[in-house]
Amino acid sequence: MRAATPAEAAAAGTVPHLPADALAGRIVIDANNYYRLRDGVITELETGRLTTGELFQRYVPGVRTVKTFSTIYFLSADAQEIRTALENARNRP
Structure with missing residues (x-):
């Protein structure tokens, strides 16, 4: 199994169901x-x-997921909350 290229992913279109059986035991980037x-x-x-990660995990039981590339819309939190969140993230082991 390998990751698709951007062209292959675009050609495949929407994937209605993830192949959870084929992905069992693997790490999937969410x-x-x-x-x-x-x-x-x-x-x-x-x-x-x-959380979005917990919802995603429901669709791929048996898969280890890693949440990445997450965003916070700039109007969702004030500047101090964003600074605090970034500082906490930097201080994690």
């Missing part, structure tokens, strides 16, 4: 970001019951 206007309202995310 680069998704929930965007309500694009994705529709997902109540579990809106209420904080689940």
Whole structure:
């Protein structure tokens, strides 16, 4: 198994179901970001019951996921919250 090239991914179009069986035991990079206007309202995310990583994990049981490339929309947090979050991230072992 190998990663697809950008051209191969574009040619494949939308993947309705991830091949969880083929990915079992592997590490998968979770680069998704929930965007309500694009994705529709997902109540579990809106209420904080689940994180996007936890929701993604439901679709790939048996897979180890790594969340990356996550973004924070600039209006979602004030400048001090962003500075604090960045400082905390830098201080993690």
